[in-house]
Amino acid sequence: MKQQTTVAEALARDLAAYGARRCFGLLGTANFRISHALVEAGVELVSARHECNAASMGDAYAKATQELTLVSVHSGPGLTNALTGIGEAAKSRTPLLVLAGDVPTGAVKSNFYVDQAEMVRSVGAVAERIHTPASAREDTLRAATRALRDRQTVVLSLPTDVQDTLFPGSVVPLALPPAPGPLHPDPAGVLRLADALINAKRPLILAGRGAVIAGAEAALTALAERTGALLATSICGHGLFADNPWSVGISGGFASPAADELIAKSDLIIAFGASLTPWTTKRGKLIASDAVVAQVDVEAGKLGYQMPVQQAVQADARVTAEAILGKLDSRAAAPRTRWRSAETRQRIDAGSNHSAPYQDTSRTGFVDPRTLSKAVDAILPLDRVVASDSGHFCGWVPRFLRVPGARASCLSHSFQSVGLGLASAIGLAVANPGALAVLGAGDGGFLMSLADLETAVRLNLRMCILIYNDSSYAAEVHLYRRRGYAIDIVQFPDTDFAAIARGHGADALTVRSLKDLEPLRAWVRDGARGVFVIDAKIDPDLEADWHAEHFP
Ligand SMILES: Cc1ncc(C[n+]2csc(CCOP(=O)(O)OP(=O)(O)O)c2C)c(N)n1
Numbered sequence: 211m212k213q214q215t216t217v218a219e220a221l222a223r224d225l226a227a228y229g230a231r232r233c234f235g236l237l238g239t240a241n242f243r244i245s246h247a248l249v250e251a252g253v254e255l256v257s258a259r260h261e262c263n264a265a266s267m268g269d270a271y272a273k274a275t276q277e278l279t280l281v282s283v284h285s286g287p288g289l290t291n292a293l294t295g296i297g298e299a300a301k302s303r304t305p306l307l308v309l310a311g312d313v314p315t316g317a318v319k320s321n322f323y324v325d326q327a328e329m330v331r332s333v334g335a336v337a338e339r340i341h342t343p344a345s346a347r348e349d350t351l352r353a354a355t356r357a358l359r360d361r362q363t364v365v366l367s368l369p370t371d372v373q374d375t376l377f378p379g380s381v382v383p384l385a386l387p388p389a390p391g392p393l394h395p396d397p398a399g400v401l402r403l404a405d406a407l408i409n410a411k412r413p414l415i416l417a418g419r420g421a422v423i424a425g426a427e428a429a430l431t432a433l434a435e436r437t438g439a440l441l442a443t444s445i446c447g448h449g450l451f452a453d454n455p456w457s458v459g460i461s462g463g464f465a466s467p468a469a470d471e472l473i474a475k476s477d478l479i480i481a482f483g484a485s486l487t488p489w490t491t492k493r494g495k496l497i498a499s500d501a502v503v504a505q506v507d508v509e510a511g512k513l514g515y516q517m518p519v520q521q522a523v524q525a526d527a528r529v530t531a532e533a534i535l536g537k538l539d540s541r542a543a544a545p546r547t548r549w550r551s552a553e554t555r556q557r558i559d560a561g562s563n564h565s566a567p568y569q570d571t572s573r574t575g576f577v578d579p580r581t582l583s584k585a586v587d588a589i590l591p592l593d594r595v596v597a598s599d600s601g602h603f604c605g606w607v608p609r610f611l612r613v614p615g616a617r618a619s620c621l622s623h624s625f626q627s628v629g630l631g632l633a634s635a636i637g638l639a640v641a642n643p644g645a646l647a648v649l650g651a652g653d654g655g656f657l658m659s660l661a662d663l664e665t666a667v668r669l670n671l672r673m674c675i676l677i678y679n680d681s682s683y684a685a686e687v688h689l690y691r692r693r694g695y696a697i698d699i700v701q702f703p704d705t706d707f708a709a710i711a712r713g714h715g716a717d718a719l720t721v722r723s724l725k726d727l728e729p730l731r732a733w734v735r736d737g738a739r740g741v742f743v744i745d746a747k748i749d750p751d752l753e754a755d756w757h758a759e760h761f762p
Pocket residue numbers: 600601602603604626627628629651652653654655656678680682683684685686
C-alpha cells in the first residue's frame with residue numbers, strides 16, 4: 211500500500227478538481243506516470259494511435275464542450291508528432307492543456323530532448339513547465355487557468371524527475387479561482403452600434419466562434435429580429451441560426467449564391483466574435499465599398515486586425531447584443547423589418563446551397579460530389595454532429611451536410627492542415643455520447659490520419675465517414691493543372707477504402723453512383739450503429755467554384 215503521493219499524482223488530482231474529465235493521449239515512459247495518475251483520479255483516458263490525432267481529438271472535444279480538456283504525450287517525438295494538432299488548436303484559441311512528458315531536468319543529452327518551449331511557441335501555443343516539486347502545483351494551476359480563462363492552448367512540460375518526486379504527507383486538491391464574468395462593452399460603443407443599426411437599410415449580423423462561446427445566438431437572433439438584419443456566420447460559427455429563415459448561412463468561400471448576393475448588398479455588417487478573415491470576406495470582395503463594418507470581440511488584438519473596421523467594441527458578443535437591444539428599448543425605437551421582405555426570402559430560398567442549380571457531372575464510374583453530398587445528407591438523420599478534414603473537397607461538407615447547431619460542427623481549418631478531420635470527428639463524438647458523428651474527408655487526408663480509424667471502431671462510436679475519393683491531392687491538381695504543370699506527381703492509384711475499413715471492423719460501401727447508396731439506408735434503418743465508411747469515387751475533374759476563386 212503506497213503511503214506517499216508523487217507530484218504526478220497530486221497534479222492529476224488537481225486537474226480533476228479543476229474540472230478535467232477527459233484526456234486524449236498516447237503513452238510513453240515520460241507521460242506514463244501522469245496519465246496513470248489521471249485515470250486513478252477519475253479522468254477518462256482516450257487512447258489515440260497517433261499524437262497528432264490525440265491533439266485534434268482534444269481540440270474538437272474542447273471546442274464542443276468548453277471543458278478543460280487534456281492531451282497527454284510522450285517527450286521528444288511524442289510532442290513533435292502532436293505539433294500540427296497543437297497548431298490547429300492554438301490558432302483556434304482552443305482551451306486545451308497538453309501534458310508533455312519531458313526528459314529529466316537538465317538531461318539535454320537525452321535522445322528525447324527537444325526545447326519544448328521554443329517548439330510549441332512557434333505554433334502559437336503557450337509554454338508552461340513544472341519547474342520544481344515545490345512549484346509544480348502552482349505551475350499547473352497557472353497552466354490550467356491560462357488554458358480555460360485566456361482560451362489558450364497550453365503545453366505543460368513535465369520533466370520526469372519532477373513528476374516522480376514524493377510529496378510529504380497528504381495533498382488537498384487545489385481549486386481554480388472563480389471565473390470572471392463576461393466582458394461588458396463601453397456604453398458609447400453600444401450607442402454607436404445602436405445608431406448604426408437604426409440608420410442602416412440592409413444590416414447584416416455576422417457571427418463567429420466568439421458568438422458560439424459567448425452563447426450569443428438567442429441575443430443576436432433577437433437583435434436581428436428587432437432591427438431587420440439578416441444573419442450570417444463565419445466558417446467557425448457554422449451551425450448558428452440553423453433554423454432561422456433570415457439566415458444566409460456561411461459568409462465567404464463556402465457561401466451559397468444567396469449569401470454571396472445579399473452580403474455584398476449589406477450597408478452595415480456587424481461582426482460578433484468573428485475575425486473577418488480573407489476567407490470570410492472573399493478577400494474583401496464580399497463587402498461593399500461603402501458598407502460600414504463594425505466588430506465586437508473580447509480580444510483587443512482581433513479588432514481591425516484582418517481588415518479595417520469603422521467601429522470596434524471590445525466586449526462579449528452576448529452581453530453587447532443585449533446591451534444594444536436595451537438601448538433600442540430605452541429609446542423606444544420601433545422594430546423594423548428593413549430588407550426582411552418577401553423578395554429577400556425568395557432569394558434566400560432560391561439561392562440556398564440545397565436549391566441552387568448546377569450541372570451534374572456524374573458519369574460512368576464517378577459521382578458528382580455535390581449530388582452525392584445531398585443524397586447522403588438526406589439519408590442520414592439530422593440529429594448529428596459533423597466534422598470535416600481540409601482539402602479541395604472541404605466546401606461540400608458545410609454546404610450540403612447540414613448541422614443542427616454550432617456546437618455540432620467542427621471544421622478544423624485554422625492551420626489549413628490536411629489530416630485532422632478523423633480526429634475531429636472522434637473528439638466531437640466523444641463530446642456527444644451516443645450522437646451520430648459524420649465526417650467528410652478526402653482520400654489524401656484520410657490516409658494521413660488512418661491510424662485512428664481503429665480508435666473510432668474500438669470506442670464503438672456511431673460514425674459515418676464519407677470519403678471524397680478522387681485518388682489525388684485535388685487541391686494541387688486543379689491549381690497546378692490550370693497553371694500548366696504536369697500533375698501526375700499528385701495523382702495516385704485508386705485506394706480501396708471499403709476494404710481498409712472492413713479490415714478495421716467497420717461497415718463499408720463503395721459508391722460510384724447514387725444507386726449504390728442502399729446499404730447506407732439499411733445501416734440508418736438499423737440504428738446507424740458502429741462505424742460506416744463510404745468510399746465515394748467522385749468526379750476528379752470538377753473544380754469547386756470557391757477553389758478556383760481563392761486559388762486563381
Ligand atoms: C499537413 C498538410 N500537408 C500538405 C498540405 C497541402 N495540401 C492541401 S490540400 C491537399 C490535398 C489533400 O488531398 P485529399 O485529402 O484527397 O483532398 P482533395 O484536395 O483531393 O479534395 C494537400 C496535400 C496541407 N494543407 N497540409
